[in-house]
Amino acid sequence: xxxxxxxxxxxxxxxxxxxxxxxxxxxxxxxxxxxxxxxxxxxxxxxxxxxxxxxxxxxxxxxxxxxxxxxxxxxxxxxxxxxxxxxxxxxxxxxxxxxxxxxxxxxxxxxxxxxxxxxxxxxxxxxxxxxxxxxxxxxxxxxxxxxxxxxxxxxxxxxxxxxxxxxxxxxxxxxxxxxxxxxxxxxxxxxxxxxxxxxxxxxxx
Numbered sequence: 001x002x003x004x005x006x007x008x009x010x011x012x013x014x015x016x017x018x019x020x021x022x023x024x025x026x027x028x029x030x031x032x033x034x035x036x037x038x039x040x041x042x043x044x045x046x047x048x049x050x051x052x053x054x055x056x057x058x059x060x061x062x063x064x065x066x067x068x069x070x071x072x073x074x075x076x077x078x079x080x081x082x083x084x085x086x087x088x089x090x091x092x093x094x095x096x097x098x099x100x101x102x103x104x105x106x107x108x109x110x111x112x113x114x115x116x117x118x119x120x121x122x123x124x125x126x127x128x129x130x131x132x133x134x135x136x137x138x139x140x141x142x143x144x145x146x147x148x149x150x151x152x153x154x155x156x157x158x159x160x161x162x163x164x165x166x167x168x169x170x171x172x173x174x175x176x177x178x179x180x181x182x183x184x185x186x187x188x189x190x191x192x193x194x195x196x197x198x199x200x201x202x203x204x205x
Contacts, residue, residue: 008046011036015053020096024054024103054104057093057115078136079193083183085129090179093163098171101163116160126152133187143188151187158182165201173200 014036018027029050033043047053072084093101108115118126133148144151159179166175181196183189191197 007038007042011038011043011046012053015050016057016096016100019100019103023099024050051107054100054107055115057100057104077193078132078139078141079184079187079189082129082132082136083180085125085132086179086183087176090159090176093166094175098167102167105164105167136187141189141193143190144186155183155186158186169202173202 011032015027015032018031018035027050029040029043032050032053033040036043068084068088072081075081075084104115130148130152133142133151136142137144137148142151146154159182162175162178162182166173166178177196177200181199181201184194184196
């Protein structure tokens with residue numbers, strides 16, 4: 001089972017790299033197979049089509065790297081702990097670019113293929129994040145009066161809205177910086193702990 005997951009992940013990551021370099025439309029199935037070192041039979045074992053690769057776009061960034069985990073454990077700031085837990089999922093679309101994210105939105109608006117549905121791993125991560133929010137609220141690092149579960153819901157929706165705006169504006173602003181600004185504003189992080197005191201979004205959005 002481990003080999004299967006590794007091969008599937010390699011195909012997806014290779015395809016996403018090609019999409020980012022050439023655009024989704026320009027990349028052929030033959031190119032994906034050649035670059036990932038598999039034949040078409042193997043490709044179709046894991047994916048129904050080229051489009052199918054995007055359906056589970058967020059499967060890859062669920063696991064924390066050891067370096068990220070070490071930084072999370074070593075910081076006393078709950079603001080930074082929560083941000084580091086979210087950062088992989090925020091950096092992920094930024095890495096692959098607007099064209100891929102735009103295609104994902106189109107696919108899910110045409111027919112909900114579940115790209116934005118929470119997996120069990122993501123639900124587990126949200127529970128961990130909620131615990132950090134509770135501790136951050138208790139020590140005054142998060143000053144919002146909203147409860148932790150509502151803050152997580154609103155933050156998730158804000159990130160999706162920013163992702164859509166980023167596509168509409170063709171990547172004209174920094175998606176990670178915009179997420180950080182919304183995060184610090186929504187959670188009412190004290191000025192001394194904020195890194196984004198001004199919105200990076202173009203006006204009007």
